[in-house]
Amino acid sequence: MKGFEKGKIVLEFDKIMAIAAGFAYTDSGKSAILDSYPSSDPVVVNRRLDETEEALELLTYKGAPPLSCANGILNAVERSHKGAVLTPGELLSIAALLRTAIAVKQYGAGKEHKALGVYFGELVEQRPLAEEIERIIIAEDMIADDASDDLYRIRRAIRRAENEVREVLNRIITGPAQKHLQEAIVTQRSGRFVVPVKASEKSAVKGIVHDSSASGATLFIEPVGVVEANNKLRDLMGQEKEEIEKIMRELSATVSSYGNTIVINYRTVTDLDVIFARASYSSHMRSTRPRMGGKEICIVRGRHPLLDPAKVVPSSLCFGDGEKTLIVTGPNTGGKTVTLKTVGLFAYLAQAGFLLPCDDGTALPVFTGVLADIGDEQSIEQSLSTFSSHMVNIVSILKECDSGCLVLFDELGAGTDPTEGAALAISILERVRSLGALTAATTHYSELKLYALDTPGVLNASCEFDVDTLRPTYRLIIGLPGRSNAFAISSRLGLEESIIDSARNLLAEDNIRFEDVISRLEESEQTLEKEKTAAAEAKRKAQTTAEETERKSRELLDRADAELDRARQQANRILEAAKAASRQIFTELEAIKKQEAKKMDAARIEEARRSIRGMIKDAGDKVGALEDRRDMDEDYVLPRPLKPGDAILLADIGCNATVKSVSGETVVCIVGRTETRTALSNVRLTNPPKTGGKKKTGNTSYTQNAAATKNECDVRGLTGDDAWFVIDRWLEEVRMAGFTTVTVIHGKGTGALRAALWQFFRKDNRIASFRMGRYGEGETGVTVLEMKK
Numbered sequence: 001m002k003g004f005e006k007g008k009i010v011l012e013f014d015k016i017m018a019i020a021a022g023f024a025y026t027d028s029g030k031s032a033i034l035d036s037y038p039s040s041d042p043v044v045v046n047r048r049l050d051e052t053e054e055a056l057e058l059l060t061y062k063g064a065p066p067l068s069c070a071n072g073i074l075n076a077v078e079r080s081h082k083g084a085v086l087t088p089g090e091l092l093s094i095a096a097l098l099r100t101a102i103a104v105k106q107y108g109a110g111k112e113h114k115a116l117g118v119y120f121g122e123l124v125e126q127r128p129l130a131e132e133i134e135r136i137i138i139a140e141d142m143i144a145d146d147a148s149d150d151l152y153r154i155r156r157a158i159r160r161a162e163n164e165v166r167e168v169l170n171r172i173i174t175g176p177a178q179k180h181l182q183e184a185i186v187t188q189r190s191g192r193f194v195v196p197v198k199a200s201e202k203s204a205v206k207g208i209v210h211d212s213s214a215s216g217a218t219l220f221i222e223p224v225g226v227v228e229a230n231n232k233l234r235d236l237m238g239q240e241k242e243e244i245e246k247i248m249r250e251l252s253a254t255v256s257s258y259g260n261t262i263v264i265n266y267r268t269v270t271d272l273d274v275i276f277a278r279a280s281y282s283s284h285m286r287s288t289r290p291r292m293g294g295k296e297i298c299i300v301r302g303r304h305p306l307l308d309p310a311k312v313v314p315s316s317l318c319f320g321d322g323e324k325t326l327i328v329t330g331p332n333t334g335g336k337t338v339t340l341k342t343v344g345l346f347a348y349l350a351q352a353g354f355l356l357p358c359d360d361g362t363a364l365p366v367f368t369g370v371l372a373d374i375g376d377e378q379s380i381e382q383s384l385s386t387f388s389s390h391m392v393n394i395v396s397i398l399k400e401c402d403s404g405c406l407v408l409f410d411e412l413g414a415g416t417d418p419t420e421g422a423a424l425a426i427s428i429l430e431r432v433r434s435l436g437a438l439t440a441a442t443t444h445y446s447e448l449k450l451y452a453l454d455t456p457g458v459l460n461a462s463c464e465f466d467v468d469t470l471r472p473t474y475r476l477i478i479g480l481p482g483r484s485n486a487f488a489i490s491s492r493l494g495l496e497e498s499i500i501d502s503a504r505n506l507l508a509e510d511n512i513r514f515e516d517v518i519s520r521l522e523e524s525e526q527t528l529e530k531e532k533t534a535a536a537e538a539k540r541k542a543q544t545t546a547e548e549t550e551r552k553s554r555e556l557l558d559r560a561d562a563e564l565d566r567a568r569q570q571a572n573r574i575l576e577a578a579k580a581a582s583r584q585i586f587t588e589l590e591a592i593k594k595q596e597a598k599k600m601d602a603a604r605i606e607e608a609r610r611s612i613r614g615m616i617k618d619a620g621d622k623v624g625a626l627e628d629r630r631d632m633d634e635d636y637v638l639p640r641p642l643k644p645g646d647a648i649l650l651a652d653i654g655c656n657a658t659v660k661s662v663s664g665e666t667v668v669c670i671v672g673r674t675e676t677r678t679a680l681s682n683v684r685l686t687n688p689p690k691t692g693g694k695k696k697t698g699n700t701s702y703t704q705n706a707a708a709t710k711n712e713c714d715v716r717g718l719t720g721d722d723a724w725f726v727i728d729r730w731l732e733e734v735r736m737a738g739f740t741t742v743t744v745i746h747g748k749g750t751g752a753l754r755a756a757l758w759q760f761f762r763k764d765n766r767i768a769s770f771r772m773g774r775y776g777e778g779e780t781g782v783t784v785l786e787m788k789k
Contacts, residue, residue, distance in 0.1 A: 011344045023280040026069040029273030038351030042366045048353025050115035055279035066103040080256035089140040098130035101265040161233040180204040182218045194220040287355035291363040296320040302358040313474035323459035326440040330463035335474040336442040368404030371397040387415030403436030422447035449481035580725040649684040716747040720756030
């Protein structure tokens with residue numbers, strides 16, 4: 001990566017990497033990010049950007065992955081291959097890595113990943129090895145008793161031996177010999193149990209002296225009675241040490257056998273940590289993905305990553321397709337160098353796999369190198385002046401430069417005679433242009449401004465400066481050369497006008513006219529920019545107004561639809577209530593007729609019927625849409641004489657009935673469970689003829705349509721009696737339609753409506769049986785009826 005080596009420091013890419021490393025979870029990931037370099041391979045660059053973009057999506061909807069990894073794992077695996085015994089700490093680190101691999105693999109499960117799938121797929125789960133290490137090693141300095149059967153046996157023997165020693169010593173410190181002791185305690189010296197004896201009483205306690213206090217007043221003596229027990233204890237401890245070493249050796253050998261898997265998991269976890277660190281940093285900088293691989297540099301509202309996001313002024317620039325050289329001019333502290341560094345740094349970041357702090361639409365070529373001469377690198381030790389240090393860099397750049405490079409010059413030709421410096425700068429730019437590289441250079445020389453105006457393929461740009469406030473605006477203006485504003489700045493700072501006038505007279509006439517032209521162009525550009533901004537604001541307000549109007553229109557339409565639905569529901573309830581009331585009156589009248597047939601004349605019955613029809617018509621007028629049941633031809637003629645059992649329709653009330661008998665112009669029929677009489681002219685035959693499904697006379701036909709009858713009846717919200725009047729007529733319709741199983745929807749509520757309806761169901765001879773709804777049918781909110789055949 002020779003073409004990117006020098007720019008890493010000059011463009012401050014190393015500082016960005018130091019910040020990005022802070023988003024990594026593992027030490028290996030941090031080191032990998034600090035060692036990051038841009039790639040000059042377009043395939044690698046786009047793959048890195050795909051990885052970062054996909055990781056950013058995962059961070060957004062799943063959060064950060066459970067990444068962690070200790071250092072030294074690769075070294076531990078290599079040592080295990082050579083037969084070394086790994087330490088408990090190294091083994092626990094390997095177990096933690098295996099646990100991380102399992103967790104990360106589960107994190108990536110459940111969705112196909114185009115860019116990161118290869119990483120999640122490379123992770124290998126080795127749960128048994130991790131569990132075995134964690135079972136054996138409790139902590140870095142603690143091995144579990146059940147690590148092996150022998151270790152368990154040895155440690156039980158050690159505890160028994162320790163208890164035996166303590167019992168003997170406890171008898172000593174609590175017995176007559178207690179008076180010879182400095183303290184009545186049992187302690188250890190050199191791994192053996194001892195008691196503290198007064199030096200003056202040494203002869204009173206027989207045993208082996210292992211240590212003494214600093215003052216010499218206390219001797220730590222192992223009494224003769226526990227020497228044998230202590231020897232046995234030391235022997236057991238030696239056995240314990242050997243057994244632990246054996247266990248560690250076996251565990252290290254197991255790690256060696258899984259060495260390749262461990263190394264793959266380690267490197268994959270590190271790679272994923274690097275990718276997610278890039279994504280986290282890109283998210284922190286509110287970055288977007290650039291389009292890579294073209295011939296043009298196009299940056300849309302780019303922001304230098306090291307500048308305060310709240311204060312930095314975004315800059316946009318575009319060159320490289322037709323104009324391969326950009327010359328940026330303007331006053332000092334105007335932002336020229338920042339613009340140059342931003343361009344170079346964006347190339348570094350994008351080719352290293354980072355998203356860029358800019359807006360959508362940014363596009364960059366994939367460069368083979370970024371060669372930059374930025375800053376003052378004068379060296380006293382090497383006797384290099386500012387000009388000389390720049391020349392050393394430029395010579396190096398011209399040696400490395402090719403058509404795939406991005407070349408950046410800051411203050412090209414500065415540090416020497418202006419005339420010679422300008423001529424040298426133009427010559428250097430011409431050489432770089434001839435090599436085909438994209439170039440951006442900053443300068444104060446008017447000769448370079450003219451060179452850009454006169455030379456095809458060279459583009460002027462300037463950093464705007466507000467003379468009134470003596471502050472740069474940091475806005476980059478493409479296509480317009482900048483002014484140094486030296487006279488205006490000096491005047492604002494208080495330099496006498498006579499001095500400024502004298503200096504102005506010393507300028508060549510052509511320079512004065514050139515500066516005046518630039519001044520007028522700047523004023524025109526500022527005016528156009530203000531008008532453009534005002535137009536954009538007006539457009540934004542118009543779009544906001546249009547969106548608000550559309551939103552309010554949608555709300556009004558939704559509200560109107562809701563009101564219409566409520567009105568329809570209310571109308572349906574009114575209609576159903578009217579129908580239920582009419583059926584109740586009709587039933588009561590029929591009952592009165594049956595009981596007092598001899599006392600009530602036909603005129604009164606007919607008057608009651610007309611009253612019922614009037615009520616139904618009034619209810620229909622309220623809802624605006626009562627079914628038209630009287631659309632039949634008044635000149636209807638029965639196709640054949642009626643006979644008992646015929647299915648008929650009563651034209652005046654729209655009810656189905658069954659003929660019981662016919663006497664002249666009077667027909668006795670059954671409506672539901674009620675017997676009634678009606679005129680022959682009021683009857684419409686609904687029995688389907690043998691040849692088809694219709695009876696037709698003249699221009700009028702009548703059809704008994706079973707499909708129009710539903711196998712459900714919804715009576716929620718009605719009282720028990722009203723609900724039964726609705727159900728009673730419906731049962732007759734479903735019976736005639738041939739349904740064997742039907743459902744009544746009464747709702748759950750308190751259960752009062754269900755209980756009332758069940759009383760009616762038990763008495764109705766049309767119902768064979770009924771039951772409560774099952775799961776999926778509506779449960780206690782419905783009743784399922786089985787009709788008699």
